[in-house]
Amino acid sequence: MVVKCKRCGVNNAEIYLAHSNLRLCPDCFMLLTERKVKHAVETYKMISKDDNIGIAVSGGKDSSSLAYILSKSFEKIPITLIHIDLGIPNYSQHCLEKVKELSKIIDRELVVYSLEKELGFKIPDFKATIYGKKMCSACGAIKRYLFNKITYDLGLTKIATGHNLDDTVEALFNSYVEGNVGALVRLRPFLPKTHPKMMPKIKPLIGLTDMECLIYAEYRNLPIRSLGCQFSESSRTIRRKRLLNLLAENMPNFKHTFISSHFRRLLPCLETALKDHETKIYECPNCGMPTSLEGVPCHFCKIVSIVLEKKDKHASEAG
Numbered sequence: 450m451v452v453k454c455k456r457c458g459v460n461n462a463e464i465y466l467a468h469s470n471l472r473l474c475p476d477c478f479m480l481l482t483e484r485k486v487k488h489a490v491e492t493y494k495m496i497s498k499d500d501n502i503g504i505a506v507s508g509g510k511d512s513s514s515l516a517y518i519l520s521k522s523f524e525k526i527p528i529t530l531i532h533i534d535l536g537i538p539n540y541s542q543h544c545l546e547k548v549k550e551l552s553k554i555i556d557r558e559l560v561v562y563s564l565e566k567e568l569g570f571k572i573p574d575f576k577a578t579i580y581g582k583k584m585c586s587a588c589g590a591i592k593r594y595l596f597n598k599i600t601y602d603l604g605l606t607k608i609a610t611g612h613n614l615d616d617t618v619e620a621l622f623n624s625y626v627e628g629n630v631g632a633l634v635r636l637r638p639f640l641p642k643t644h645p646k647m648m649p650k651i652k653p654l655i656g657l658t659d660m661e662c663l664i665y666a667e668y669r670n671l672p673i674r675s676l677g678c679q680f681s682e683s684s685r686t687i688r689r690k691r692l693l694n695l696l697a698e699n700m701p702n703f704k705h706t707f708i709s710s711h712f713r714r715l716l717p718c719l720e721t722a723l724k725d726h727e728t729k730i731y732e733c734p735n736c737g738m739p740t741s742l743e744g745v746p747c748h749f750c751k752i753v754s755i756v757l758e759k760k761d762k763h764a765s766e767a768g
């Protein structure tokens with residue numbers, strides 16, 4: 450039996466959104482997806498008219514959809530795509546091709562930062578270090594630091610990332626489990642500036658699920674990577690997401706309820722409780738960027754020095 454789209458009633462429905470029990474045609478789905486992003490941007494006042502936005506793009510479904518929707522919905526806002534070449538064999542070349550294609554399609558400038566050229570190491574070099582078993586956490590720390598620094602160095606006003614609803618639910622869930630109150634308070638749809646070199650961060654996809662981002666990218670025919678990162682296969686993040694998807698199978702609006710309860714009800718209480726406990730921000734003696742550590746190199750400088758030291762040792766042993 451052919452089901453018609455719940456919104457237009459004309460086209461055949463091809464997409465089913467379990468959390469809102471909606472069957473939609475591709476056109477209505479894309480329109481509603483773009484509206485959800487605009488709604489999040491407006492609700493959290495993420496973008497103002499004199500902004501100059503940097504978008505962190507990886508070649509994945511989320512950041513590609515984000516770049517496409519923002520550049521379509523906010524035509525007059527200057528947007529620069531920022532991509533970090535991680536130096537992972539095959540995967541990184543593949544991702545780079547996809548972001549180059551994306552930049553052409555949406556006609557926005559692309560800045561590529563190569564770890565190997567700029568810093569002298571690649572992500573696989575972490576395998577031989579103490580980060581060998583937590584590659585994703587080292588890689589994540591490097592990307593977070595660099596996206597902030599590149600945005601700052603380019604003189605942009607904000608950095609937008611493709612974190613979606615599933616990513617946010619997973620991160621919040623993890624912080625609840627660990628009792629990491631600091632992380633719970635820092636995770637926001639819009640994190641304003643807390644230091645002159647700490648760029649404001651926005652997450653316009655916070656209302657979209659993994660599945661919605663994927664379907665959107667596919668129906669829009671956006672260039673997205675088909676390879677997965679060889680190091681992330683068994684990461685804890687992916688395992689936790691699987692667990693949360695099991696909950697959502699039995700309770701379709703679980704993730705949406707969880708997130709809205711957190712931001713509307715719990716976060717204001719946490720903020721009030723913590724208002725006298727603001728963490729101090731210092732500058733790293735090595736790179737000058739903001740850090741919560743006083744008088745010692747920041748986390749980024751520390752992990753970079755560890756990976757470079759190991760590389761030097763290997764090189765001297767080999768030669």
Ligand SMILES: [Zn+2]
Binds near residue numbers: 454455460473476478
């Ligand atoms: Zn329709």
Ligand SMILES: [Zn+2]
Binds near residue numbers: 749
């Ligand atoms: Zn530093």
